[in-house]
Amino acid sequence: MKVVVIGSGSWGTGLAQVLCDNQVDVTIYGNCAEEIRDINENHRNSKYFDDVEIHSSLRATTDIEVVRGADIVLLSVPTIAIESVCKQIDPLLNKKTIVVNASKGFHPETFERMSCVIRKNISEEHLSSVVSLIGPSHAEEVVIRMLTTICAVSLNEEDAKIVQETFSNEYLRVYTGNDEIGSEVGVAIKNAIAVASGVLSGLGYGDNTRAALITRGLMEMTRYGMAMGGRKETFMGLTGIGDLIVTCTSKHSRNFQAGYEIGKHNSAKYFWDNNTKTVEGVRTAKAVHETAEKMGIDMPIVSEIYHVLFEGAEPSESAKRLMLRDLKTEIDL
Ligand SMILES: NC(=O)C1=CN([C@@H]2O[C@H](COP(=O)(O)OP(=O)(O)OC[C@H]3O[C@@H](n4cnc5c(N)ncnc54)[C@H](OP(=O)(O)O)[C@@H]3O)[C@@H](O)[C@H]2O)C=CC1
Ligand SMILES: O=C(CO)COP(=O)(O)O
Numbered sequence: 001m002k003v004v005v006i007g008s009g010s011w012g013t014g015l016a017q018v019l020c021d022n023q024v025d026v027t028i029y030g031n032c033a034e035e036i037r038d039i040n041e042n043h044r045n046s047k048y049f050d051d052v053e054i055h056s057s058l059r060a061t062t063d064i065e066v067v068r069g070a071d072i073v074l075l076s077v078p079t080i081a082i083e084s085v086c087k088q089i090d091p092l093l094n095k096k097t098i099v100v101n102a103s104k105g106f107h108p109e110t111f112e113r114m115s116c117v118i119r120k121n122i123s124e125e126h127l128s129s130v131v132s133l134i135g136p137s138h139a140e141e142v143v144i145r146m147l148t149t150i151c152a153v154s155l156n157e158e159d160a161k162i163v164q165e166t167f168s169n170e171y172l173r174v175y176t177g178n179d180e181i182g183s184e185v186g187v188a189i190k191n192a193i194a195v196a197s198g199v200l201s202g203l204g205y206g207d208n209t210r211a212a213l214i215t216r217g218l219m220e221m222t223r224y225g226m227a228m229g230g231r232k233e234t235f236m237g238l239t240g241i242g243d244l245i246v247t248c249t250s251k252h253s254r255n256f257q258a259g260y261e262i263g264k265h266n267s268a269k270y271f272w273d274n275n276t277k278t279v280e281g282v283r284t285a286k287a288v289h290e291t292a293e294k295m296g297i298d299m300p301i302v303s304e305i306y307h308v309l310f311e312g313a314e315p316s317e318s319a320k321r322l323m324l325r326d327l328k329t330e331i332d333l
Pocket of ligand 1: 006007009010011012031035077079085103104137138140278
């Protein structure tokens with residue numbers, strides 16, 4: 001079994017190391033020579049992980065030709081790069097390959113889910129199926145082998161099982177699932193809700209507020225996901241509430257961190273002027289807000305985050321607006 005991981009960032013490195021631990025033949029492809037040298041020569045990826053030594057057998061390259069002959073290609077780049085990466089690798093693939101998606105979000109212009117973007121851009125003769133490997137999993141913890149559970153979600157049960165078996169080990173337990181829509185929508189929306197969670201913490205709110213945000217955020221995620229065709233029960237699982245909890249409550253989350261700065265400054269300006277990290281929740285807020293408006297889906301938290309990020313709304317006013325909406329019953333799917 002030959003696996004190639006595209007993307008030498010935090011998640012690509014974390015997942016590639018899992019495969020090294022599982023004695024799978026794996027190579028990382030990355031476009032940043034410095035990161036690749038750091039992995040190969042120093043057994044580190046210092047840009048993302050402070051003081052973490054990476055498996056000494058992990059190899060990385062800047063040569064995209066490495067994807068030739070791969071049985072599994074895992075895409076671990078931001079959602080904004082998925083389409084171009086697929087176009088780049090498609091002519092190099094020479095057999096039916098399982099393409100694993102590890103990214104969380106939607107296409108920046110068409111707002112399509114990642115599996116759809118991959119199927120559109122990898123020719124049928126090169127694609128066995130798409131498997132999304134997603135769930136509550138901060139790379140910072142996987143890379144130091146903390147116990148983690150995720151889900152291999154695919155319309156192709158056999159390929160989901162291959163991915164499950166290839167990645168599972170004593171610290172990473174992989175389940176399978178087949179609700180592609182529900183799972184991919186869940187892990188995308190949780191990032192926008194995590195920005196909101198950070199904003200509320202930055203504004204100085206506490207545990208009651210966070211519990212409210214997570215619970216009402218889950219309601220929004222479920223409502224939107226079901227409107228898109230996802231199954232209600234999926235949002236009770238790892239790609240729903242699981243990923244929502246870990247991202248809304250963790251110091252590792254870049255979405256939470258971005259929101260925290262926005263809350264602290266009571267403005268998104270500081271974020272726009274300074275951010276250099278992958279914060280998927282920002283584009284997701286736009287995609288979900290615009291789609292929800294068109295389809296008439298009530299998404300108050302995501303829409304307030306959209307107003308803060310893209311329309312200069314003050315976070316403290318947004319929080320107030322959410323509290324002062326018309327009173328109603330709790331369960332409103
Ligand atoms: N980090 C995590 O804990 C987790 C992340 N994810 C998801 O994984 C996806 C990737 O995130 P993550 O690894 O965290 O992001 P990072 O910012 O840590 O790394 C992204 C990597 O992708 C590279 N990249 C960007 N464009 C291309 C391209 N066209 N070709 C090759 N490499 C490219 C970047 O290189 P460069 O710096 O040169 O642009 C960088 O090395 C996101 O959708 C995220 O939501 C999912 C679960 C956990
Ligand atoms: O998806 C993640 C955890 O499951 C990573 O979250 P962040 O992108 O917010 O760091």
